[in-house]
Amino acid sequence: MSAFDDLYAGNAKFAKKFGNSGLTGRAARGLAVVTCMDSRIDPLGLLGLKAGDAKILRNAGARVTDDVLRTLVLAVYLLGVERVFVMPHTDCGMTKVTDSDVHALTQERGVDTRSLEFRTVPDQNEALRHDLVRIRTSPFLPEGMPVAGAIYDVRTGRLSSSPH
16 A cells, blocks of 8 residues: 555546646746645635646745746746736744744754755745746846736635735
């Protein structure tokens, strides 16, 4: 018995009903969404999208890291992305700890993570504003490309009323 047998069984059921074989790798709606890895978030569903509509980039805290910028460059120049939406969420674990907290937790297990920057989020609104500016001012992305963001409420399913 493998730790992943449930995943292979789930995939077998999925594949029997699979109907997206005609999709290309391009973002049909010209959209990239940067969001958190939190499993409570269904980015396509909550934005009224379907498979193939958007590129979904996920990481802890929905932060615009160097790797997210790298991926956005590829998405824009190779995969039809013309606009970016950044969507962190309420009740995010990244807002409840500091980088120092995470380093201490891993150190308790004998793992030294001091060479990693976790980009924890002491102020979610400020982090979102910072990340939006980071995309808007990137010399690698088209000037004037539409960029917006909002905080998704995991309790109500709604986006913040005033996107940043």
